[in-house]
Amino acid sequence: MCGRFTLTVSADDLKDAVGLEIVPSEYQPRYNIAPTQPVAVVRSFPPKELEMMRWGLVPSWAKDPSIGNRLINARAETLTEKPAFRSAFAKRRCLILMDGFFEWKRGEGKGARSQPYWFTPGDGKVAAFAGLYELWFHKEDEPLVSCTIITTEANDVVRPVHDRMPVILPRERWSDWLEGSSPDQLLALLRPANLSLEAVPVSPAVNSPAVDRPELIQPIAGL
DNA sequence: CCAGACGTTGTT
DNA sequence: GTCTGG
DNA sequence: CCAGACGTTGTT
DNA sequence: GTCTGG
Numbered sequence: 217m218c219g220r221f222t223l224t225v226s227a228d229d230l231k232d233a234v235g236l237e238i239v240p241s242e243y244q245p246r247y248n249i250a251p252t253q254p255v256a257v258v259r260s261f262p263p264k265e266l267e268m269m270r271w272g273l274v275p276s277w278a279k280d281p282s283i284g285n286r287l288i289n290a291r292a293e294t295l296t297e298k299p300a301f302r303s304a305f306a307k308r309r310c311l312i313l314m315d316g317f318f319e320w321k322r323g324e325g326k327g328a329r330s331q332p333y334w335f336t337p338g339d340g341k342v343a344a345f346a347g348l349y350e351l352w353f354h355k356e357d358e359p360l361v362s363c364t365i366i367t368t369e370a371n372d373v374v375r376p377v378h379d380r381m382p383v384i385l386p387r388e389r390w391s392d393w394l395e396g397s398s399p400d401q402l403l404a405l406l407r408p409a410n411l412s413l414e415a416v417p418v419s420p421a422v423n424s425p426a427v428d429r430p431e432l433i434q435p436i437a438g439l
Numbered sequence: 440c441c442a443g444a445c446g447t448t449g450t451t
Numbered sequence: 452g453t454c455t456g457g
Numbered sequence: 458c459c460a461g462a463c464g465t466t467g468t469t
Numbered sequence: 470g471t472c473t474g475g
Binding site: 275276277299302303 | 454
C-alpha cells in the first residue's frame with residue numbers, strides 16, 4: 217500500500233485548509249486517485265507552495281520517466297538506504313493532501329475477490345501523507361515534478377484489512393516534516409497513525425482506476 | 440574496472 | 452548520482 | 458493499488 | 470505469468 221486515495225474537497229476548501237493557493241484549472245476533487253495521476257502536494261521550498269505533481273517518483277538520474285510508475289511508495293524503514301529515495305528524504309519532503317485512502321482485504325483462497333475499504337479521518341478535514349518529491353530535468357524548460365508516499369506498518373484500525381498503511385502526519389507535525397533537518401527527528405515522525413480513522417467497506421467499483429465518482433466512498437451493505 | 444540497477448506490494 | 456554485482 | 462495488455466509491419 | 474498504464 218498505498219495505491220489509491222481520495223481528495224474530495226473543492227479548490228476553495230483546499231485553500232482554506234492549508235492556507236495556500238492552487239491553480240484552480242489544475243485541481244479537481246477526486247474519489248479515485250491512482251498512480252501516475254496528478255496529486256495535490258505542499259512542498260517546503262522554493263518557497264512553500266501548493267501544486268499538482270505526478271504520483272510516482274522520477275529520480276533526477278532517470279533516463280526514462282516510466283520508472284515513476286513503480287516508485288509510488290517508499291518504505292519508512294529503508295528510506296535512508298535506498299538510492300532512489302535518499303536525497304529526496306534529505307532535501308525534498310512534502311505533504312500529499314488527502315481525505316481518505318483505500319486498502320484491499322484479500323479474500324481467502326484462490327479466485328476470491330478482494331474487498332476494498334475506504335479509511336478516512338472522518339472529520340471532513342484535509343489530511344496529509346508524508347511524502348518525498350523529485351525534479352526531473354529533461355529537455356523542456358520545466359522539470360517534471362513527481363512524488364511518492366511513505367508507508368509504514370498498519371495501526372490497529374487498518375491491520376484487520378492490511379499490514380501496511382501510508383504515513384499520515386497530524387497537522388501539528390506538518391511543519392516539522394517539511395522543515396526538519398535532523399534525520400533521526402524526521403524518521404521519528406514516520407509512525408503508524410495515532411489519529412482516529414473510520415473504516416468504510418465500499419463497492420469494488422473503485423477497483424477500476426477509470427471510475428471516479430462520489431459513490432465510491434459510500435458504505436456498502438452486508439459487511 | 441564497467442554494467443546495471445535504483446521499488447513495493449503480495450503471493451508462493 | 453550512487454551503489455551493487457560481476 | 459487494480460485492470461488490461463502481452464506485437465510488428467507498413468500504410469494513412 | 471509479468472509488465473505497463475491509470
